[in-house]
Amino acid sequence: MNATARPTQMSCSDAEWKVRCDLAAAYRLVAMFGWDDLVFTHISARVPGxxxxxLINPYGWLFEEITASSLVKVDLDGQKIGESDAWVNPAGFTIHSAVHEAREDAQCVLHLHTVDGVAVSCQEEGLLPVNQTAMLLNGQLAYHDYEGIALNHDERPRLTADLGTSNVMILRNHGTLSVGHSVAAAFSFMYFLERACSIQIAAQGGGTLRMPQEDVQSVVESQSKSMSHAADMLVWPALLRRLNRINSGFDS
Known part of the structure; x- marks a missing residue:
């Protein structure tokens, strides 16, 4: 991207710049947690207004390189808004645009191809409520069957119908997806989903699984309601402090 074409804090509204900084941080945090897949997969966020x-990443950049000013503004078709030398992958925005359009509350959409997330997506039973982390997602987890690389816009109504009002989704034979009312919420939902997948893969290699009773699962589900608010108030500020210590500069 040509540096002269980049938005700056002075050229954006305060609300847009805040989203830019949070989204850039999310990209770098994904890399920090080892969830990135070279330059593939995307995280998108709605511009206030x-x-x-x-906003989406310039295609070809590593997630650890993303900054607030490097993010590219696009419309629902993935076409760039304004002048920019950045390369945007419209096909990569197919899933994201479908969710943003169908869900007004989906301010951020995060999609990954991690080893453990994809491994669970390949299992017939999907994510098992075998541990507390997985049970926190009870009632919020959806599934969508694989239809090939997400290039066909005809798939979008089926994907959003399967997502419904859920905040996390397993794309079968493909990967994981989360949405949230903020970047912080979407990231936190993804953290729990990815961690639950990793625990399941580890547990399956250690012997017979012990499943919690259904009434206990229901209790944990009811206890998870405040998770997204904790993300905004507690988890996200802590993650930003950590990121500033390890890989600062995302807010430039």
């Missing part, structure tokens, strides 16, 4: 505009 009446227009249906969104």
């Amino acid at each position: 009446p227009e249906h505009h969104f």
Whole structure:
């Protein structure tokens, strides 16, 4: 991207710049947690305002390199808004645009291809409520069957119908997806989903699984309701402090 074409804090509204900083941080945190897949997969966020505009990464950048000013503004078709030398992959925005359009509350959409997430997506029973982390997602987890690389816009209505009002989804034979009312919420939902997948893969290699009773699962589900608010108030500020210690500069 040409540096002269990049948005700056002075050229954006305070609300847009805040989303830019949070989204850039999410990209770097994904890399820090080892969830990235070279330059593939995406995280998108809605730009505050009446227009249906969104922010996404410049295609070809590593997630650890993303900054607030490098993010590209696109419309629902993945076409760039304004002048920019950045390369955007419209096909990579197919899933994201479908969710953003169908869900007004989906301010951020995060999609990954991690080893453990994909491994669970390949299992017939999907994510098992075998541990507390997985049970926190009871009632919020959806599934969507694989239809090939997400290039076909005809798939979008089926994907959003399967997602419904859920905040986390396993894309079968493909990967994981989360949405949230903020970047912080979407990231936190993904953390729990990915951690639950990793625990399941580890537990399956250690012997017969012990399943909690269904009434206990229901208790944990009811206890998880405040998770997204804790993400905004507690988890996200702590993650930003950690990121500033390890890989600062995302807010430039």
